[in-house]
Amino acid sequence: MAPEESAGTAHLLRSFEHRYLAARALRSFPWQSLEEKLRDSSDSELLLGILQKTVKHPLCVKHPPSVKYARCFLSELIKKPSGDSVTLSESTAIISHGTTGLVTWDAALYLAEWAIENPAAFAHRTVLELGSGAGFTGLAICKTCHPRAYIFSDCHSHVLEQLQGNVLLNGFSFEPDITANSGSPTVMLAQLDWDDVTVPQLSAFQSDVVIAADVLYCPEIILSLVRVLQRLSACRKDQRAPDAYVAFTIRNPETCQLFTTELGQAGIRWEAVPCHDQKLFPYQEHSEMAILKLTL
Incomplete structure (x- = not known):
């Protein structure tokens, strides 16, 4: 990876990290920059890096944001590599109506x-x-x-x-x-x-x-x-x-x-x-x- 490309990726990761930790509005995230990066390289490591800086960040693991905020963020993130997203209605309980089938495992x-x-x-x-x-x-x-x-x-x-x-x-x-x-x-x-x-x-x-x-x-x-x-x-x-x-x-x-x-x-x-x-x-x-x- 060229130095300028590496610096650009690091800046993009920091932008996602700072906005997610501050629970900023999702429209403020640099989605367009992410799409441009993925068009150039289709780099799954970049998506993994964003997950590590946001949902899997140690602070978020210890003090997670609301479930709704996290799911909306992930829904937007999933759209970028696939061009689409999956929307689900799920139970909030692990076991509901006598079955475990109402949640995603x-x-x-x-x-x-x-x-x-x-x-x-x-x-x-x-x-x-x-x-x-x-x-x-x-x-x-x-x-x-x-x-x-x-x-x-x-x-x-x-x-x-x-x-x-x-x-x-x-x-x-x-x-x-x-x-x-x-x-x-x-x-x-x-x-x-x-x-x-x-x-x-x-x-x-x-x-x-x-x-x-x-x-x-x-x-x-x-x-x-x-x-x-x-x-x-x-x-x-x-x-x-x-x-x-x-x-x-x-x-x-x-x-x-x-x-x-x-x-x-x-x-x-x-x-x-x-x-x-x-x-x-x-x-x-x-x-x-x-x-x-x-x-x-």
């Missing part, structure tokens, strides 16, 4: 980052998401990875109600025909109970890619998930089975071990996806996360 952010860095895995393909929750990962993929069709799914009625609102809030509409060809992906919403869903029901989605994030939180759920994956592997006997990616936070090694053991017993091979470089979203620094690619 770290692995959903992690999987969205990986998808943005690897759009070819989803481009022009039909994606089925298991346990979509608030919908962040799917909306990020729909806006940046150009899938042909995207099927959000969950089993809880309150989650589905919120999910439907979030999809509409981000400018997508629900279409019954997933073979439609348009500039935006065709979006569907499905209520799927992993214990009851059948092979014919799963086959009807004609999915090329299956994803799930932060669904490995208890043994019963893991067993249900593996059974669904087995049914998905039987959906397209005359064609290639869908690619599958499962992202999770490693909270309990025994839970992760149970998942890989059950995959082995079901004849489903897996491999760890290498860590990606792009870090766009703030999540717990100490969290250890992983993505497994499954061969169904």
